[in-house]
Amino acid sequence: MRILLAKDAGYCFGVRDAVNLAYNTALDYGEVYMLGTIVHNENVVESLSKVGAKVVDSLDEVPKGKPILLRAHGTEPGVWDKAKKKKLNIVDATCPLVVEIHNEIKKLDADGRRIIIIGDHGHDEVLGIAAQVNNPIIVSNFEEAKALRKIKKAGVVSQSTQMLENVQEIINVLMEKVFDLRFINTICFPTRRNHEQIKELATKCEVMIVIGSFTSANSNRLTQLALERNKRSYQVTCAEDLEQSWFENCETVGISAGASTPDDIINSVVKKIREIGSVTEEELIYE
Numbered sequence: 547m548r549i550l551l552a553k554d555a556g557y558c559f560g561v562r563d564a565v566n567l568a569y570n571t572a573l574d575y576g577e578v579y580m581l582g583t584i585v586h587n588e589n590v591v592e593s594l595s596k597v598g599a600k601v602v603d604s605l606d607e608v609p610k611g612k613p614i615l616l617r618a619h620g621t622e623p624g625v626w627d628k629a630k631k632k633k634l635n636i637v638d639a640t641c642p643l644v645v646e647i648h649n650e651i652k653k654l655d656a657d658g659r660r661i662i663i664i665g666d667h668g669h670d671e672v673l674g675i676a677a678q679v680n681n682p683i684i685v686s687n688f689e690e691a692k693a694l695r696k697i698k699k700a701g702v703v704s705q706s707t708q709m710l711e712n713v714q715e716i717i718n719v720l721m722e723k724v725f726d727l728r729f730i731n732t733i734c735f736p737t738r739r740n741h742e743q744i745k746e747l748a749t750k751c752e753v754m755i756v757i758g759s760f761t762s763a764n765s766n767r768l769t770q771l772a773l774e775r776n777k778r779s780y781q782v783t784c785a786e787d788l789e790q791s792w793f794e795n796c797e798t799v800g801i802s803a804g805a806s807t808p809d810d811i812i813n814s815v816v817k818k819i820r821e822i823g824s825v826t827e828e829e830l831i832y833e
């Protein structure tokens with residue numbers, strides 16, 4: 547058996563930088579506070595908590611002088627204002643590509659367009675994007691787009707981790723509904739690369755393994771893309787989830803991981819698959 551590991555499997559640079567910042571801030575100050583979990587991965591949250599990272603529901607729970615880290619996927623302006631008013635020690639870990647989406651949506655709004663965001667309802671990044679403008683419409687799928695009324699002038703952005711196919715389907719519907727439509731493709735490049743790699747890998751391998759928490763929309767999307775192309779695709783959260791029977795009559799196994807999956811979990815899954823398949827060669831990196 548041989549192993550093909552997707553080159554961009556795992557942390558995107560935005561999440562990697564945010565997690566490193568959380569670790570370093572916790573080490574410098576003894577603790578760091580975050581509004582909600584920093585990434586959708588239980589293992590990362592647990593290891594961060596061991597060095598003093600604490601998850602809180604409200605800014606009121608942050609003691610004076612202690613750092614509050616604003617997460618990679620963006621924060622609503624109201625929360626920023628409140629943190630500044632309370633003179634909290636703000637550590638900004640917002641991904642620059644999320645900041646770009648905020649800037650684009652504000653420009654579309656200033657151009658007098660009805661704002662449409664293609665994204666998952668209730669997702670933190672989408673809430674942060676939505677809060678940049680007044681009363682945007684959030685559309686998560688084709689059916690919701692179909693239900694919209696005709697619009698004269700609209701501006702559309704997407705959540706950074708959306709699947710291109712979903713966005714394309716929605717835009718096709720919007721082209722029939724909107725007279726003057728401006729769409730800015732804000733799917734970020736790490737997401738696009740990761741999606742392209744898994745689409746190709748899933749067709750090249752007998753078995754496809756996606757590593758990621760089931761609470762991570764991003765990991766679940768990778769699994770969906772893999773399953774659409776290869777029925778022998780499985781999502782695992784860690785090495786213990788792997789089942790030997792999946793690898794029967796398998797010559798090549800592909801591996802990828804969601805943007806919130808840390809390197810040590812990817813390494814332990816690769817190691818276990820090597821043991822199951824008695825693989826002696828180094829895994830190949832798939833670009």
Ligand code: SF4
Nearest residue numbers: 558560641643706734
């Ligand atoms: S998924 Fe993209 S936008 Fe989101 S944190 Fe990662 S690089 Fe930034």
